[in-house]
Amino acid sequence: MSGRAVRADARRNIEKLVESAADVFRERGLHAPLEAVAQRAGVSTGTIYHRFGSREALIDAVVPAYAEEQLDRAAADAMACADPWEGFVRYVERVCELQASNLALNDVISRNHPGTAKLAEVCHRSQEQARRIAERAQADGALRADFAVEDLLFVFWSNAMLIRFTAGTAPDAWRRSLGFTLDGLRAGAAHALPTAALTPEQVERVMAGRGRAPA
Amino acid sequence: MSGRAVRADARRNIEKLVESAADVFRERGLHAPLEAVAQRAGVSTGTIYHRFGSREALIDAVVPAYAEEQLDRAAADAMACADPWEGFVRYVERVCELQASNLALNDVISRNHPGTAKLAEVCHRSQEQARRIAERAQADGALRADFAVEDLLFVFWSNAMLIRFTAGTAPDAWRRSLGFTLDGLRAGAAHALPTAALTPEQVERVMAGRGRAPA
DNA sequence: GGTAAAGTTGAGGCCGGTGTCAAGATAGGG
DNA sequence: CCCTATCTTGACACCGGCCTCAACTTTACC
Incomplete structure (x- = not known):
């Protein structure tokens, strides 16, 4: 159809921006200033907006x-x-490792990101996989029966917080915390829980950014 | 010695500011804009700085x-x-309740606050109390032997995160998460942990705000 | 009720960050 | 080699929040 869509130099800039954004987001999370991305790509912020239109689109x-x-x-x-x-x-360990090694993924996994459509889709898909993994472990009698997939969010939120605080001081601390958590999820450890799991609707609301505390 | 130290109208303003700050911090955490405090007290932000000198001093x-x-x-x-x-x-439950009911305390307990001397003192004192409570439970054989007081920080960080995300949607969700956690802390649930506890020095660094992840 | 000391105000400078756009630079087809 | 469509730039307006200070207001002592 259309002829040359984008000029060669522009093409290069876009590629450089994508690389730089991946690096910056990995190192600083999805809220990193776009200025940092632009700088690493050797380009001005205007270019980012010209090419992508918004932070969300870049993400x-x-x-x-x-x-x-x-x-x-x-x-x-x-x-x-x-x-x-x-x-x-x-x-669970692998997902926590991803959180620890990539702050962009940390934001994705702990749902701490500007709501972009694709990311929501990824989260949803991932949750379905997690459900199968958890149900298999429950059917086997190893994972406590009152565990719900929605509870995994607790684990990942906790891990996100830990990583934020300890990444610079004790980068493996989260493994210890996860050890305690997993011990609490074994069927043998189960004692009655005081509250029902989050409903999918509540998870939805939280993901959408409503339901956050004011601060 | 000195005569009238502070004028009656000033006295009133200070009291009003203290009240307002308590309210605002409770509702929005220790990072709430001082503008909000001033407004609630019916005063301008200049007055806060004149009377207290800094956010830290007000806290x-x-x-x-x-x-x-x-x-x-x-x-x-x-x-x-x-x-x-x-x-x-x-x-542990009581402390978590405090976090849930008062975002200022949430920031204090999860060490997410501008370092003020008095607050550091309170945290330290509180940790010593926690140590005695934990050691008593360990001596009794109920709390797992490889638990360290420093690990309580994990619990409170996790809880802080949970509260941030779910306060508006499912204000009791943290109780469920805490249920899992406590089940993992019983002696009977213990499996070997992969990593040593944070050292007091590491906790110190984290409290001091160094050791935070860049983001 | 005058006056000096005490108190308050709010505009303004600062910061870091977002997003925009007129003006200037450059690729690359003719 | 030129000319234009394409692309980039960086200064700018904007935001929310911090903190300051010269000008103004109020208290309360005499």
Whole structure:
């Protein structure tokens, strides 16, 4: 149809921006100033807006594919585990590792990001995979029966916080915390819980950014 | 010695400011804009700076006494419990309740505040109380032996995050999460942990705001 | 009720960050 | 080689929040 859509130099800038954004978001999270992205790409912020239109669009161009790939792999590895509990543990550990190693993924996984359509889709897909992993471990009797997939959010939120506070001081601290948490999720550890799990609707509201505390 | 130190109208303004600050900090956390405090007190922000000099000083005038009182009570109630595990659980629950009901305390307890001297003192004192409560439960064989007081920070950080995200949607959700956590802290649930606890020095660094992730 | 000391105000400078747009630079087809 | 469509730039207006200070208002002592 149309002839030359975008000039060669523009093409290069876009590629450089995508690379830089991936780096900056990985190192500083999805709220990193776009100025930092522009600078690393050797370009002005105006160019970002000209090419992508908004921070959200830039995120959409950079993060979801990678996030989906990583989360899919984590889920596949978990399901490949012969022992269902082992698979569940591997999955949770792997996801927490992703949070620790990539602050962009940390924001995605803990739902702490500007709502972009693609990212919401990735989260949803990932949650369905998690559901299967958890149900398999429950059917096996290893994961406590009153656990709900929605409770995984608690685990990942907690981990996100830990990482924020300890990344510079004790980058492995989260593993210890996760150890306690997993011990609480074994069927043998279960004591009655005081409250029902979040409903999918509540998760929805939280994801949408409503339902946050004012601060 | 000196005659009239502060004029009657000023006195009134100071009182009003202290009240307003307590309210605003409770509702919005210690990072709330001072503009909000001034407005609620019917005063301009200049007055706050004239009277207190800085946000830190205002916090020091408003928060530590209340925080200390609440935390002391929680600790005393816990030690008054005949059963050490029961006491430990009550303590942790009570502290989490404080976090949920007062965002200023949430910031104090999760160490998410501008470093003020008095607040640091309160935290330190509170940690020593927690240590006694935890050690009693460990001596009784109910709390797992590899738990360290420093690990309580994990619990409170996690809770802080949960509250931030769910306060507007499911204000009791944290109780469920805490249920899982406590189940993981019982001696019977213990499996080997992958990492040592934070050292007091690491906690110090984190409290001082160094050791935070860049974002 | 005058006056000096005490108090308050709010505009204004600062910061870091977002998003825009007129003006200038450059690629690359003719 | 030129000319135009394409692209980039960076200064700018804007935001929310911090903190200051010269000008103004009020108290309360005499």
